[in-house]
Amino acid sequence: MQKKNSLLTEDIKRYNRYFWTWVIGVVAFVALIIVATGFGLFGELPSFRDLENPKSNLASIIYAEDKAELGTYYVQNxxxxxxxxxxxxxxxxxxxxxxxxxxxxxxxxxxxxxxxxxxxxxxxxxxxxxxxxxxxxxxxxxxxxxxxxxxxxxxxxxxxxxxxxxxxxxxxxxxxxxxxxxxxxxxxxxxxxxxxxxxxxxxxxxxxxxxxxxxxxxxxxxxxxxxxxxxxxxxxxxxxxxxxxxxxxxxxxxxxxxxxxxxxxxxxxxASHSEGLATYFRAVLKKDIQQTLKELSITKADGTPYDLDRDGLKIYTTINTKMQRYAEESQIEYMKTLQKEFNAHWKGRDPFKGNENLIKQGMKRSDRYKALIEEGLSESEIEKNFNTPTQMEIFSWRGNIDTVMKPIDSIKYYKMILRNSLMSMDPNTGEIKAWVGGINFEHFKYDQVKMGTRQVGSTAKPFTYAVGIDNGYSPCYQVNNVPYTVTGYGEPWTPRGHVAKQGYLTLRQAMALSQNYITAWVMQQVGPESVAALIQRMGITSNVPPYPSIALGSFEASVFDMTGAYSAFVNHGVWTEPTYLLRVEDKNGNVLFERKPKVVVALNPQTAYIMTYMLKGVVEQGTGVRLRYRYGLTNPIGGKTGTTNDNSDGWFMAITPQLVTGIWTGCEDRAIHFRSTNLGEGANTALPIFAGFIKKVYADPSLGITKGDFEQPTGGISTVLDCNQYHQGAGGENQEGSSENLNERLGF
Missing domain, CATH: 1.10.3810.10 (Biosynthetic peptidoglycan transglycosylase-like)
Incomplete structure (x- = not known):
């Protein structure tokens, strides 16, 4: 019995030894595995620096003027x-x-x-x-x-x-x-x-x-x-x-x-890059920042370039979220109506008769065409594809429409969609408050504020008049409104035009009524070189050749440049570069770069103030008068309508003491347009959008935009602006009383 107990005791000891050996072995093995893992045997572990700075894809945030989030750039939102x-x-x-x-x-x-x-x-x-x-x-x-x-x-x-x-x-x-x-x-x-x-x-x-x-x-x-x-x-x-x-x-x-x-x-x-406020602005801004970081060679501490989609940058802009929303709302509200007018205007007619090449061009520019080329299809096979009905989603002002349509017909459909863009800025600081680059970023990616240029038409006339005023001509100076030929600057040039009022008109009346003949007369007096030079000083970056026809806007410019140029009239002749980006910071708040606007003295302060007086005449008694009689805006507002040949482009440039706004409307191709000036002029295609926008702005007291008048320059004005007291001067007859109210004469 004692022997049996002794054997049992030995067995228990042996089993205990085996058990604890196994337990210790397992623990030791686990410990060894953990130690090996710690040394990176099963893959590299993060360093202390990695723990201090964990990597993750951070969206870069765009902040508006009021620090509200305007949008993000991200690979992961x-x-x-x-x-x-x-x-x-x-x-x-x-x-x-x-x-x-x-x-x-x-x-x-x-x-x-x-x-x-x-x-x-x-x-x-x-x-x-x-x-x-x-x-x-x-x-x-x-x-x-x-x-x-x-x-x-x-x-x-x-x-x-x-x-x-x-x-x-x-x-x-x-x-x-x-x-x-x-x-x-x-x-x-x-x-x-x-x-x-x-x-x-x-x-x-x-x-x-x-x-x-x-x-x-x-x-x-x-x-x-x-x-x-x-x-x-x-x-x-x-x-x-x-x-x-x-x-x-x-x-x-x-x-x-x-x-x-x-x-x-x-x-x-x-979240979507195609939705939310300021979609066009955000796209332009991204390219701008990427280009600036590259040009300035700004990199991260490890020498790698910054990635807007991953590095969580903080981007501070001048956009005002309320004004941006009002601008987008005003565009949508009016463009719906204008598109209906356009469709009804062309009903039963073929807008592509004589413009068949536009369809072929549109086809070759399309993503579908490029994809089919990459697949190796021949031109005949591609043409067949474009003439085969297929399921697609198309844009409409009632919302996206799922339909079955031939791709070639969709090109015609989109060619007939009117486009529009708007920019509004503070003329004193150069800060842009609203930027609407197109009608729908999902379907039409091309930005028409900064990236696109179109003929500016009569919105160029104030540049010629400004040079005339700077050369001593009074806004009350009278010129006979008859056909006029400019000579001495290359080929003789006689503009086409209609006579809104016969006889002698003051320069203010002539600009208000957008009269081509008198504008040509002013061009003859000052010369195209001086006008082209002023246009460039006022920030127009596109090509402006010194030809007499630039007086009527034969050159092309962007809404961005034109709005900046008009701001100089309000800012006492000082052009302040339109600015939309203030600074960019890294995710920790360190400033990577800041923007300061360029400043150029473009005009004499008195000349600039007189031009605001001239531009107010457009709204008081000229082509922009519907702002008063239709939209009830009786406070001091200046502006200039613009309509290019065949009504292809409609413009309205508007000035108030605190905001300058530029608006353009037209189709993708200049060959597609309204057939009548009554419908296609800037007063009908662009001006109403400004009216809707500024009324919303005035109705929001939190924005601080008042209805006051333009400030005179320091020292006042030496030029006589009351034409009842003006005398034509040497060689001219007394012209008292010539500045009559034109509203009744024009039927307003």
Whole structure:
């Protein structure tokens, strides 16, 4: 018996020895694996510097004048937010669902890990990763979560090590903030800031418990629990999280029940480069910044170039969100009406008769044509493709239309769509407040504010008159309104024109009524070289040859340049470069570069003020008078309409003491246009958009745009502006009383 007990004791000792040897061996093996992982045997681990500066794709944010977000550039729509700007409801929902012991563990919750192992052994699969471990995977793993157990083990070990390191380097607040800034919420929304805006059109600070639970619920599966794709499943997940929040005493039982009765309440606002405010402006701005960074050789600390889609730059602009919205609204409101007029005007007629080449050009410029060429199709095969009906989505002012149409017919359709652009700026600072580069960025990407140039027509006339005023001519000086030929500057030039009023007209009347003959007479007195020089001093960057015809706007210019030029009239003759970008900062707020506008003294201050008086005449008694009689704008406003040959381009340049606005309207091709000047003139195609815009601006007192008059230059005005007191002078007869009101004569 004693021998038997002795043998039993030996067996127990042996088994204990085997057991502890096995346990120690396993522990030693695990420790060895962990040490090996720590030394990078199973892949490189992040360095201390990497932990201090975790890499993630951050969207660059565009800020408007009032610091509101105008848009983003992104590969992943992600913007960081600080802990204090996140609602406690989000933190509570996340902790209650993902990691209830988050505040207690040091990166790895061993207590939870062992209990999860037991659950998995009995077939109840559960995840054991803490929030810190999930952050480690999101930030520092080069791959997604592995499916294979063998591959997952080393990945898991790396997560454990990185999680512990993260806990040593960051506070709990910083860790949970980084986590919420990096996770994917679906619908191209990365981080809680983008998610709050995308799903509820709000900020993270304003999320209530139900909204927070909905967003945290998405993390279980961005597709499976998507509020937009699977709303019922998302609702169930939300209610489960509300239940857990109540269990952890983050909300009361009553609150949980109340919120569970509510619908998801989505205000879905998906991020898109083709949607939102100032889409054309944002596209131009991006190219500008990229070019500037390259030209100035501005790079990151490691020498690599900045990436606007990934590096989280902060871009500060001059755009005013309210004015931008008013400008876009005014464009949409009027262009819908104008397009109807245009369609009715051409009904039953073929606008392409004699312009068949436009269709072929449009075909060859299209993306479809380029794609078919790359596929190796012949011209005949491509032509057949363009004449085969196919399913497509087309633009309309009633919204996008899904239809079946021949691609060649879609080209004709788009050729008949009127385009429009608008820019409005502060003439004193040069800051651009509104930029509408086209009618729909999704369908028409080409920006017509800065990138496009068109003939400017009669909006060029004030440049010629300004040189005349600068040479001593009075706005009250009278000239006979008869055909006039300019000589001495190359071939003799006689402009075409109609006579709005026969006999002698003052220069102010002539410009107000946009009379070509008297404008040509002024050109004869001052010469095209001096006019071309002034135009260039006023910021027109396109080619302006010194020919007499530039008096009537035979040259092309952009809305951007023309608006900047007119600002010099208001700013006492000083041209201030139109500016839309103030500065660009990196993600940490370090300034990469700033913009300061160029300033050029283009005109004598008295001449500039007289030109504002001349331009007011256009609205008071000339081609812009409908601003008064139709739109009720009786405060001091100056302007100039412009209509090019065959009514191809309609312009309106408007000046007020605080805003200068330029507007252009026309089709893609100049050959497609209104057939009558009554419909195609700038007073009908462009002016009404300004009227709608400025009325909205005046109605918003927060903008501070008043209805005051233009300020005289320091020292006052020596020129007589009251034509009743003006005498023509040497060689001329007394012209008192010649400045009569033209409204009755013109039928206004």
């Amino acid at each position: 992600r913007s960081n937010v600080r802990f204090k700007d996140i609602s406690p409801n989000v933190i509570n929902a996340l902790v209650a669902t993902e990691d209830v012991r988050f505040l207690e563990h040091s990166g790895v919750d061993f207590k939870r890990t062992f209990s999860i192992i037991l659950y998995n052994l009995i077939g109840k699969k559960q995840g054991a990763s803490t929030i810190t471990q999930q952050l480690a995977l999101n930030l520092f793993s080069e791959q997604a979560r592995e499916k294979s157990t063998l591959k997952r083990i080393p990945q898991k070990l790396k997560e454990l090590i990185v999680a512990v390191r993260l806990e040593r380097n960051y506070t709990k607040e910083e860790i949970i903030t980084m986590y919420l800034n990096t996770v994917d919420f679906g619908n191209n929304s990365f981080g809680i800031k983008a998610a709050a805006r995308t799903y509820f059109n709000t900020t993270p600070a304003k999320l209530d418990p139900a909204q927070a639970a909905t967003l945290v619920g998405i993390l279980k599966g961005t597709s499976l629990y998507s509020p937009t794709r699977n709303p019922e499943r998302s609702l169930g997940r939300r209610n489960l999280i509300l239940r857990k929040m109540a269990d952890e005493n983050f909300i009361s039982e009553a609150e949980a029940e109340k919120f569970k009765q509510e619908s998801l309440g989505l205000k879905f606002n998906p």
